[in-house]
Amino acid sequence: MLPNSVIQVISLAEIAISSAIVLACLAQAVFFKEEGHARIVALRVAVCFVLANLLFWPIFTFVLPLELPLAAYVRGFTGELSITSMLLLWTAYFSPKELKVPAFMKVWIALVAIVFYPLALGVGMLDPYAWGYGSIAFLAAVIATALVALLMGSNRMAIILAIAILAWAAGWHESANLWDYILDPFLGFWAIGSLIQSVLRSRKARAQTGYLFRKG
Numbered sequence: 001m002l003p004n005s006v007i008q009v010i011s012l013a014e015i016a017i018s019s020a021i022v023l024a025c026l027a028q029a030v031f032f033k034e035e036g037h038a039r040i041v042a043l044r045v046a047v048c049f050v051l052a053n054l055l056f057w058p059i060f061t062f063v064l065p066l067e068l069p070l071a072a073y074v075r076g077f078t079g080e081l082s083i084t085s086m087l088l089l090w091t092a093y094f095s096p097k098e099l100k101v102p103a104f105m106k107v108w109i110a111l112v113a114i115v116f117y118p119l120a121l122g123v124g125m126l127d128p129y130a131w132g133y134g135s136i137a138f139l140a141a142v143i144a145t146a147l148v149a150l151l152m153g154s155n156r157m158a159i160i161l162a163i164a165i166l167a168w169a170a171g172w173h174e175s176a177n178l179w180d181y182i183l184d185p186f187l188g189f190w191a192i193g194s195l196i197q198s199v200l201r202s203r204k205a206r207a208q209t210g211y212l213f214r215k216g
Contacts, residue, residue: 002170002171004174010172010173011075011174012071012072014080015055015072015074015080016055016071019051019071019074020047020048020052021089021090024044080184081186082164083167083172084160084161084164085183085184087160087164091160099156101157102149102153102157103195103198105157107191108145112188113185114188117188128179131179132177133176139178142164142178142182146162164182165182
C-alpha cells in the first residue's frame with residue numbers, strides 16, 4: 001500500500017493531466033477543424049505538458065483567491081477517474097493514429113453502468129459495490145472480461161483492464177474497491193453517448209443512401 005501523501009500527489013497529477021487533455025481536445029474542436037493537426041504527437045505532448053503544469057502547481061494562488069492548485073478543485077468536483085477511463089482518454093489523445101473502442105466493449109460498459117449505478121445507490125436489495133472489496137468471483141469476472149476483449153481483438157482494452165487490476169492490487173488510489181478502478185460515471189456516460197451517436201450516424205447514412213437510390 002502506498003503512503004497517503006504519495007497517493008494524493010499521484011491523484012492530483014492524474015487529474016491535472018486528464019483535465020489538460022480535455023481542455024486541449026475542446027480547444028482543438030473549436031479552433032482547429034483540420035484533422036491533420038490532431039495527430040501531431042509532439043504538439044499534443046507539449047500542449048498537455050503546459051496545461052497540466054498550470055493545473056498541478058498552485059500558480060494561480062498569487063493572482064486569485066485560491067488556496068489549492070486548480071487540479072485539486074477539479075478533483076473535489078469530479079472525484080478520481082477510474083484507471084480504465086483515464087487510460088482510454090490518455091491513449092486516445094497521445095496515439096499518433098485514431099484509436100477506437102470496439103462496439104461490443106462500449107455495449108458492455110454501458111450495460112454494466114446502467115445496471116450497476118441504480119443498484120449501488122440502493123435501488124433493490126442487491127449491492128454490487130460490495131463485491132469490489134476483495135470478492136474473488138468479481139475479480140475473476142473482470143479478468144474474464146479482459147480475456148474476452150483480448151480474444152475479440154481489443155488488445156488495448158485487455159491491457160487497460162489488466163493495469164486497472166494491478167493498480168487496485170497496489171493500492172494506487174485511495175479507494176480499496178475494484179469498482180472504482182474499472183468504472184466511473186464519466187465512462188458510463190461516454191459509452192452510452194457513443195452508442196447513441198453511432199446509431200444516429202447509421203440511421204443518417206441509411207437515409208442518405210435511400211435518398212440517393214430512390215426512384216426518380
